Amino acid sequence: MGSFNNTQISIIGLGNLGINIGHLLLSNNNNLSITGFDLVKDQSKLAKDSKSITKEANSYAECLDDTNLIILAVPTSSTYEIFESIKDIISEDTHIIDFSSNKRAVSSWANEMIPNNEIIGLYPFVKSDTLLGINWGVVNYLNSKSKIIDICKLLIKDANGFGINIDINEHDSYVGLVEAMPFLLSSLLIKLSHNSSSWKEVFRYFDDNFNSFSSPTDIDPIKSFSSISTNNDMISQWIKLYISELMNLEKYLESNSEKEVADFVNAAWEDKLMIKNNIDPNMSSSSDIIPSAQENMLSLFIGSKAAGFFTKSKNIDKDKYGFEKRI
Incomplete structure (x- = not known):
């Protein structure tokens, strides 16, 4: 009942x-x-x-x-x-x-x-x-x-x-991040592409990754406009933080700082895995809870716990950026 x-x-x-x-x-x-x-x-x-x-x-x-x-x-x-x-x-x-x-x-x-x-x-x-x-x-x-x-x-x-x-402020900040920001960022990506001189030639060749990233723009424009126009201050703060991160990345690229770029890529990969697997970011070390690519392959045959034991019982050959050598 x-x-x-x-x-x-x-x-x-x-x-x-x-x-x-x-x-x-x-x-x-x-x-x-x-x-x-x-x-x-x-x-x-x-x-x-x-x-x-x-x-x-x-x-x-x-x-x-x-x-x-x-x-x-x-x-x-x-x-x-x-x-x-x-x-x-x-x-x-x-x-x-x-x-x-x-x-x-x-x-x-x-x-x-x-x-x-x-x-x-x-x-x-x-x-x-x-x-x-x-x-x-x-x-x-x-x-x-x-x-x-x-x-x-x-x-x-x-x-x-x-x-x-x-809390009502925390809620609106969260919504600004998960609803408005994906729409804004994907919209800007499409705008950058559309303003490109090669737009007329390349638009038909955009792959699934591009289409997936730009999917938030499929949302009803009325809903998107409403979400943005009634939450200006929270969204503005997220935009400022995003610009700051982009500027840091720009510095790494301009100075050809390969280590910083490698750290950036690694951190993004680990953070995404933590989100995907609902892992608490407050846990001490991601290396203890996020499986490596080698562990993922081994776990298909011998189970995840055994895979973790075998990979951690020997040294992994890595390149100078900390990535596992594949060749």
Whole structure:
């Protein structure tokens, strides 16, 4: 049995996230009614056909009818328009869960326009296209009180998830790094390529690595613009740090500092492996937890523990940059 039996919920925003939330709730609860609204009518129809909502609404105001809980799954900038539309008609007993990217802006707008409504921010750390069994970032707003916090816990429980309390500034900094920066960097890569004199000749030959790196630009432009325009200060700080790292790399290249370039490549490879394998970066030494290429090959035949023993029991022949010699 779920936590929202005999409840009336409205979901505004029926993209991938909104549809998945609706489907999750309807699958786990009895006699649950979910009204859904999206500015794109085809999305509302898709949500209804996929049993993610039970009723289609035609406006923001219609989502307020007999609703106990509103779930916002829209770009951050759209939230302002929603608050303006409902501020004079929303009941103080209606609670709100916000899934937008940038929480500080929404917290401020809610406190300004709907100060008597409890609202809280959620951020699902989705890794494999499912809301089940994941970590959920819980972000308190200026209007967050005990009732909406309890409702938030129930939603996470329905998803068999784990809630993590996150400071609102830390959340927006994180989102700036993982959502906005990949889009900005890949956009600049495409711009550099497009401005190149050889663009007309080479664009059709871009390989999978280039296409993979530039994939963040496939995101809906409205979502990308919203994520950037409502989080300027955090993104600006990340850009400054990125420029600093680029300038260091530029110095290594201009001075032909092969050791520094080798260290840079090694560090990037190790850091990526730690992220990929969910290894705590605070552990003492990456050399003890990240397998070498030789260990990876041996482990296919004799197991990872034995491979580690054999490779560490003899000296590895390395070149002057610290890379294992392959020839």
